[in-house]
Amino acid sequence: SKDNFDHFMLKEIFDQPNVLRDCMRGRIINAPYSRPWSPQQKGKNTDSLSVILSAVTLHRRELLRARRIIILSCGTSWHAGLIGKQLIEHFCKLPVEVAYASEFRYSDSVIEPDDVVMAISQSGETADTMAAMEMAKKRNALVFGIVNAVGSGISRISDTGVYIHVGPEIGVASTKAFTGQVTVLVMLALALGMAKGTVSQEEYNTVLHELVMIPDKIQKVLEQNDKIKDIAKKYIHSKNFLYLGRGYNYPVALEGALKLKEISYIHAEGYPAAEMKHGPIALIDSEMPVVFLATHHQLYQKIVSNMQEVISRNGKILAIVTEGDEQVKAMVDETIEVPPTIACLAPLLSVIPLQLLSYHVAVAKGLNVDQPRNLAKSVTVE
Numbered sequence: 001s002k003d004n005f006d007h008f009m010l011k012e013i014f015d016q017p018n019v020l021r022d023c024m025r026g027r028i029i030n031a032p033y034s035r036p037w038s039p040q041q042k043g044k045n046t047d048s049l050s051v052i053l054s055a056v057t058l059h060r061r062e063l064l065r066a067r068r069i070i071i072l073s074c075g076t077s078w079h080a081g082l083i084g085k086q087l088i089e090h091f092c093k094l095p096v097e098v099a100y101a102s103e104f105r106y107s108d109s110v111i112e113p114d115d116v117v118m119a120i121s122q123s124g125e126t127a128d129t130m131a132a133m134e135m136a137k138k139r140n141a142l143v144f145g146i147v148n149a150v151g152s153g154i155s156r157i158s159d160t161g162v163y164i165h166v167g168p169e170i171g172v173a174s175t176k177a178f179t180g181q182v183t184v185l186v187m188l189a190l191a192l193g194m195a196k197g198t199v200s201q202e203e204y205n206t207v208l209h210e211l212v213m214i215p216d217k218i219q220k221v222l223e224q225n226d227k228i229k230d231i232a233k234k235y236i237h238s239k240n241f242l243y244l245g246r247g248y249n250y251p252v253a254l255e256g257a258l259k260l261k262e263i264s265y266i267h268a269e270g271y272p273a274a275e276m277k278h279g280p281i282a283l284i285d286s287e288m289p290v291v292f293l294a295t296h297h298q299l300y301q302k303i304v305s306n307m308q309e310v311i312s313r314n315g316k317i318l319a320i321v322t323e324g325d326e327q328v329k330a331m332v333d334e335t336i337e338v339p340p341t342i343a344c345l346a347p348l349l350s351v352i353p354l355q356l357l358s359y360h361v362a363v364a365k366g367l368n369v370d371q372p373r374n375l376a377k378s379v380t381v382e
């Protein structure tokens with residue numbers, strides 16, 4: 001049910017603090033003795049958290065042997081895959097490729113038996129993702145599913161995997177599945193990094209401690225719903241939007257743009273902020289709002305210079321910033337603040353205002369938010 005919300009999408013956006021707690025439950029535990037595969041560390045850091053994923057425990061051998069990970073997915077799940085690549089490369093020092101399942105299945109891509117193929121899917125029924133997995137299975141790669149819908153096709157053909165456990169997602173625009181996927185990818189990168197010995201104990205502890213605080217921080221972002229609604233009303237007549245971010249926030253820019261396209265029918269493009277100079281800057285004028293992901297992380301100052309370039313061309317800026325950022329606030333038209341966190345968890349907070357922005361733009365335009373035109377919740381045909 002929608003509870004007291006006007007739409008499933010809004011309910012699902014507001015569900016995020018709780019469902020992410022569900023996603024972490026039983027996987028992040030405060031029990032040092034159960035830390036896997038590092039017997040030499042047993043007994044140390046008695047108050048530290050551990051992440052335990054049975055898929056990683058059971059398939060430890062194949063995962064440690066993997067020379068490469070290939071992530072296959074579509075749409076929002078592909079955006080989560082781009083974040084997964086950064087996480088796994090950082091924590092596990094393992095090369096990761098991310099492909100659209102639809103392209104991968106018809107390409108001459110090489111799959112080796114020591115590759116691990118990860119399929120990310122909310123519905124677990126996406127035809128292209130399933131077909132790409134079948135291909136990987138034929139080539140004897142370990143097929144690892146990151147799925148929401150329990151018992152779905154993708155979960156059944158996976159050799160192993162991790163459910164995101166965020167509950168049914170009804171709104172066509174994916175919201176809580178995205179943050180659930182990113183949460184699982186963080187846990188997976190940490191669990192595998194610990195097994196491989198490629199993540200330091202200190203960083204592992206820091207990320208886990210920050211991760212368990214994310215649901216409360218999302219709650220703080222949600223408290224700005226009314227403010228975001230007011231901002232959204234100012235943009236309903238815009239015809240185009242640009243979304244820019246870097247590093248972990250680059251896939252968030254893609255995701256923000258996709259959300260706006262899907263339910264508000266406004267053309268939007270996401271780019272890595274530095275790519276602006278290589279073309280999109282030509283589009284900027286007073287009619288072209290630019291959404292910047294400008295939290296206090298990687299390359300913040302460079303993002304600030306990109307903003308200056310937009311301002312000097314009369315572009316309107318809406319910036320997602322870290323709480324207390326006076327520098328950007330003084331420069332741009334609108335800011336939405338998110339609580340501070342570490343870079344690799346930034347997407348879990350910065351995507352929330354973008355979900356709400358697209359929701360409120362669509363509602364203000366009188367559109368059918370939960371069932372936008374031409375779209376289906378699961379794409380079971382190619």
Ligand code: M6R
Nearest residue numbers: 075076077121122123126173174
């Ligand atoms: O169920 P899946 O995660 O496999 O679906 C993939 C895409 O079809 C899906 O993310 C789509 O892009 C959503 N409508 C995005 O909001």
